[in-house]
Amino acid sequence: MQTILTxxxxxSVLTLGNYLGAMLPMVRLANKHSKDYNINIFVPDLHSxxxxxxxxxxxxxxxxxxxxxxxxxxxxxxxxxxxxSYVPAHSELCWILNCVATMGETSRMIxxxxxxxxxxxxxxxxxxxxxxxxxxxxLYDATYVPIGEDQxxxxxxxRNLAMRFNNRFGEIFTVPAKTADQIKFMGVNxxxxxxxxxxxxxxxxxxxxxxxxxxxxxxxxxxxAKKIMSATTDSLAKVKFDxxxxxxxxxxxxxKSLISGTPLQDVISEWVGETRYGTLKQAVADGVAQTLxxxxxxxxxxxxxxxxxxLEKGEKYANEVANAKLLEVQKAFHLR
Numbered sequence: 001m002q003t004i005l006t007x008x009x010x011x012s013v014l015t016l017g018n019y020l021g022a023m024l025p026m027v028r029l030a031n032k033h034s035k036d037y038n039i040n041i042f043v044p045d046l047h048s049x050x051x052x053x054x055x056x057x058x059x060x061x062x063x064x065x066x067x068x069x070x071x072x073x074x075x076x077x078x079x080x081x082x083x084x085s086y087v088p089a090h091s092e093l094c095w096i097l098n099c100v101a102t103m104g105e106t107s108r109m110i111x112x113x114x115x116x117x118x119x120x121x122x123x124x125x126x127x128x129x130x131x132x133x134x135x136x137x138x139l140y141d142a143t144y145v146p147i148g149e150d151q152x153x154x155x156x157x158x159r160n161l162a163m164r165f166n167n168r169f170g171e172i173f174t175v176p177a178k179t180a181d182q183i184k185f186m187g188v189n190x191x192x193x194x195x196x197x198x199x200x201x202x203x204x205x206x207x208x209x210x211x212x213x214x215x216x217x218x219x220x221x222x223x224x225a226k227k228i229m230s231a232t233t234d235s236l237a238k239v240k241f242d243x244x245x246x247x248x249x250x251x252x253x254x255x256k257s258l259i260s261g262t263p264l265q266d267v268i269s270e271w272v273g274e275t276r277y278g279t280l281k282q283a284v285a286d287g288v289a290q291t292l293x294x295x296x297x298x299x300x301x302x303x304x305x306x307x308x309x310x311l312e313k314g315e316k317y318a319n320e321v322a323n324a325k326l327l328e329v330q331k332a333f334h335l336r
Contacts, residue, residue, distance in 0.1 A: 005142035012054035016215035017194030082314035089322035093135035109188035141174035200247035202232030221289035
């Protein structure tokens with residue numbers, strides 16, 4: 001049985017962009033495939049401490065798992081939820097892969113360049129986390145790793161490390177699918193990237209200071225609707241999906257598609273040529289408000305005890321699988 005693996009950091013409350021662009025598509029994908037695939041949903045808490053954490057990380061982790069459940073994740077015997085740091089094999093395989101990777105390929109990672117830009121120094125975790133990400137994937141022989149477009153480069157690094165290792169030691173790792181095949185499997189034409197409401201040239205980020213640029217999952221629904229109504233568009237007065245020339249309008253169409261579960265092309269066909277941007281904004285605002293209302297009600301119904309029960313089962317499974325794979329790697333290096 002092949003494995004689908006994904007994870008979202010728990011540094012703070014998630015944005016609507018995190019939810020629509022990463023979590024909701026993953027939940028829908030998991031529900032679609034969980035009878036035929038292992039679904040590994042892990043909380044990358046070791047990745048979280050690379051940067052500042054808002055509040056208590058433990059509480060954030062529990063909240064993140066509740067997000068998945070409130071988004072409609074269906075639990076069965078093939079769905080495994082676990083915390084990264086509760087599976088020590090992640091850290092050890094990361095170190096071993098550090099001895100396979102090169103400084104050149106890790107220093108070329110765009111995320112590292114962006115996060116270290118303008119700084120005299122940065123913590124080593126920012127440089128090394130693509131290697132830890134590779135360990136997260138390779139420990140479980142994951143074929144598919146649903147991610148945003150800003151992580152595609154890391155999948156290619158993972159593939160390279162797996163192939164390099166296998167060439168040296170034999171077929172120990174499953175090489176994840178190519179980026180194009182990942183996108184095809186996710187059922188989208190390209191990586192989903194929800195944009196900043198005030199500056200649609202950038203992705204929506206919880207670190208942005210302007211409150212109206214982002215919608216948080218704990219925003220009051222009416223407040224979120226107002227943010228949509230004030231979103232930056234353009235002066236062309238004609239709805240068209242064109243991320244280059246009309247990123248604000250295109251972003252609204254993408255949000256409308258994701259919250260309604262309607263294929264993007266169908267949403268585009270419905271709205272193309274509309275000259276009143278306010279009409280589109282109102283439809284999106286109403287949809288976002290309804291989505292948040294229903295989501296927050298579901299969140300309130302999920303107890304911490306339910307989450308800990310899922311973690312106990314998931315971490316037992318994850319340790320068994322990860323330790324078996326790590327032993328293969330250790331034997332290859334004559335460590336065992």
